Amino acid sequence: MATWFIxxxxxxLGRAMTERLLERGDRVAGTVRREGSVDDLRAKYGDQFWVAHLDVRDLPRVREVVDLAWDELGRLDVVVNNAGYGLFGAAEELTDAQVVDQIGTNLLGSIAVVRAALPHLRVQGGGRLMQISTYGGLATNPGASLYHAGKWxxxxxMESVAKEVAPFGIGVTIVEPGGARTEFRFGSLQLATPMTAYDDTPAAMVRGAQDRSRPSLGDPVKMAERIVAAADEEPAPLRLVLGSDAYRFITTALRERLAQVEPQERTAAATDWVGPQ
Structure with missing residues (x-):
């Protein structure tokens, strides 16, 4: 039986993972922003499901909650950064408050969870850090600049942390899902107030993100099962791609990036220092 912090x-995906883990007998320490939203799971699983109220933008509270989970449960085998939301719109269309909240949740909050968990994972002699990202952490679309900023x-x-903590037996996995049939697009997703200047530009594409007539490809239950299985893989896969759309977007972006960079090998070297050392 493993103990997960999610x-x-x-x-x-957070809910789907939690249900899968509890069903198979693992313990889950979960956090929610909306109190009462997982009362059904608490009633069904009792002490197997530990819950705390947490807004990951509250960085001191992040450490308090992680420490409390460790103290009460005794160990944390897998720590999953799943909390986050989408913010779509051209960069110019977004408000300062939207920018701050997006970076605070999707970037700073995840960093805080990792920093709070690492001392405990080192003490227990290892563990796994899992970051729920998106194919948008490696590829971009117009109209999602701030979302990409947080994910990139x-x-x-996480990639740098993976190299830092490997000597302690701590593995890191970045999860790259494509679109999934969750409420991501229809619940927490925020859209900027549109500016007419962008009406006929590529950035306007995201304004249809909440169109239910265009369902996403990914099955969240299958994705959750793949994430759970990856936690047992050794060595930890640094990146876990979920969905044919994610694979297509990521490989296309990486090929395009190489095509832009590789022709510059000679001109890049031309700026090297050639004088006396």
């Missing part, structure tokens, strides 16, 4: 367990930022952070 942020944002009230809906989406957390992917860089």
């Amino acid at each position: 942020t944002g367990v009230n809906s989406g 930022g957390i992917e860089g952070f």
